[in-house]
Amino acid sequence: MADMQAVWLTGLLAGMTTLLLAPLATPLAWWLARSPSSLRPIIEAVVALPLVLPPTVLGFYLLVLLNPGSPMGAFWVSITGASLTFSFSGLVFASLVYSLPFMVQPLHTAFRAVPAATLEAAATLGASSRDQLLNVALPLSRRGFLTGAILTFAHTVGEFGVVLMMGGNIPGETRVLSIAIYEHVETLNYDAAHVLALGLLCFSFISLWVVYGVAGQRVEVLRG
Amino acid sequence: MSPCLVIEGRLTRPRFTLDLALDVNLGHSVGVMGATGAGKTTLLRVIAGLEPHFAGRIQFGEETWSQAGQTDLVPTHRRGLGVVFQDSRLLPGRTVQENFDFAIKRAHRRASAVANDSIITGLHLEHLLAARVEGLSGGERQRVAVARALFTRPQLLLMDEPLSANDMAQRRQMTERLSEWVAADGVPLIYVSHAHDELLQLTSQVLILDHGRVTGQGEIDALRDAVGSAEQLSADYSMSNRATESRRVVRSRPVVLAKDPERGIATLQWRESEKSLLQSISSGDTLAVEAVADSSRLGASLQPEPDEYEGQAD
Numbered sequence: 094m095a096d097m098q099a100v101w102l103t104g105l106l107a108g109m110t111t112l113l114l115a116p117l118a119t120p121l122a123w124w125l126a127r128s129p130s131s132l133r134p135i136i137e138a139v140v141a142l143p144l145v146l147p148p149t150v151l152g153f154y155l156l157v158l159l160n161p162g163s164p165m166g167a168f169w170v171s172i173t174g175a176s177l178t179f180s181f182s183g184l185v186f187a188s189l190v191y192s193l194p195f196m197v198q199p200l201h202t203a204f205r206a207v208p209a210a211t212l213e214a215a216a217t218l219g220a221s222s223r224d225q226l227l228n229v230a231l232p233l234s235r236r237g238f239l240t241g242a243i244l245t246f247a248h249t250v251g252e253f254g255v256v257l258m259m260g261g262n263i264p265g266e267t268r269v270l271s272i273a274i275y276e277h278v279e280t281l282n283y284d285a286a287h288v289l290a291l292g293l294l295c296f297s298f299i300s301l302w303v304v305y306g307v308a309g310q311r312v313e314v315l316r317g
Numbered sequence: 318m319s320p321c322l323v324i325e326g327r328l329t330r331p332r333f334t335l336d337l338a339l340d341v342n343l344g345h346s347v348g349v350m351g352a353t354g355a356g357k358t359t360l361l362r363v364i365a366g367l368e369p370h371f372a373g374r375i376q377f378g379e380e381t382w383s384q385a386g387q388t389d390l391v392p393t394h395r396r397g398l399g400v401v402f403q404d405s406r407l408l409p410g411r412t413v414q415e416n417f418d419f420a421i422k423r424a425h426r427r428a429s430a431v432a433n434d435s436i437i438t439g440l441h442l443e444h445l446l447a448a449r450v451e452g453l454s455g456g457e458r459q460r461v462a463v464a465r466a467l468f469t470r471p472q473l474l475l476m477d478e479p480l481s482a483n484d485m486a487q488r489r490q491m492t493e494r495l496s497e498w499v500a501a502d503g504v505p506l507i508y509v510s511h512a513h514d515e516l517l518q519l520t521s522q523v524l525i526l527d528h529g530r531v532t533g534q535g536e537i538d539a540l541r542d543a544v545g546s547a548e549q550l551s552a553d554y555s556m557s558n559r560a561t562e563s564r565r566v567v568r569s570r571p572v573v574l575a576k577d578p579e580r581g582i583a584t585l586q587w588r589e590s591e592k593s594l595l596q597s598i599s600s601g602d603t604l605a606v607e608a609v610a611d612s613s614r615l616g617a618s619l620q621p622e623p624d625e626y627e628g629q630a631d
Contacts, residue, residue, distance in 0.1 A: 210402070210406050214406035215408065216366075218394075218465070218469055219394050228419070232410065233410060
């Protein structure tokens, strides 16, 4: 029963992270793909940081930044009455940061593949920059969105370090699958750990299989 | 009162500089001529606001589109343009109708003397409306691009070799239609082409560009007198850039000085500005020459195909 709760909570966390990240990452990826700004490499590096930082480092800084004693944490408490740390809301926030590159990078790649000539043509037809993004680039970047959504969902499902630092292990609140597996191993309940670990392994494999399938089709479309 | 287009400024690239000081009355449509690389396409891109590094002023009537330090004072999408690019640039992944809808939805104005249906019929596009643009031929793509530009109901039309992929008969027909529509709608047109017969029919002024500078500007009739007789104009050629391994890749506009249909020999003369290109052609080279203007006066024996022949340089 507790494990099923962890499965549900993990799905909810991954689903919310994916749905929230898509609209947040889209303008950022568009800006990174089109802007000539000299700030672009710096922003790209910041976005990619979660790929190379140990999750515990990211979790530690998020804990420092968002605890109720910090300005941001205190502000959150003042408007919601609840703390961001050791709560599901805090996990969502941390996941948005941690999974950001997994949504931004496929979108960035997809947007860069939209020919500048096509966007110029759209501009001469009366499309503003926002119009070009929404009505020209987005329809041509559907596969980039699908890839980003699958990678973000799968990556959030597999989170451990950041979740442990920000959320701890509160059943029904922050105890997601990876934490449940860790707890089963700690209590030497290897059978239960096996079931959850095998489930995650299969899920991860299928996710990547779909992503590579999508990527393969995309290459063919571009060649066509 | 007809709007004036004033352009003063410069665009500098590593191996090319466009240096403009232009004042054109757009009461009459304008033809733009010049050798390959003279800056014709770049001039249209500057007017369209697609060259962010252009430093200078662009004034269209009362509107200042660009001035020193502010190249996008009026951004491209608000200039009310209808642009036909040389490579058509249809929106991919859509049908012809969806491309039209994109333009119609964002049209600069609603009223027009020319109905959309008559444009579609006039350009022979009615059977292609449901077709995806990826499946169209080069000529069809160009005709769709011309229709789409007209559907934006522009205040200024910019066309860059818009009919070059169509055969001679179609081009003649399209040029006539285009001439009627532009006149009926009162839209100023700036038309880039190597085909003098198109320029003569569609425009009444001409600009001549050479190495990024305007070297001539005047009435189209003056051009006719300057270059030669009407027959020489219609026998003006472009060397094909559709090279195969056995053919030279050159693009130029030699004038046919003399022709001998019985022996299958034509004597071509290149302009002074194209002499460097001429130096790359050696005696005995196999050349593919494509007529971009009316070549009917050349004689049948020079034309294995209606608008193209092949031969050796003497």
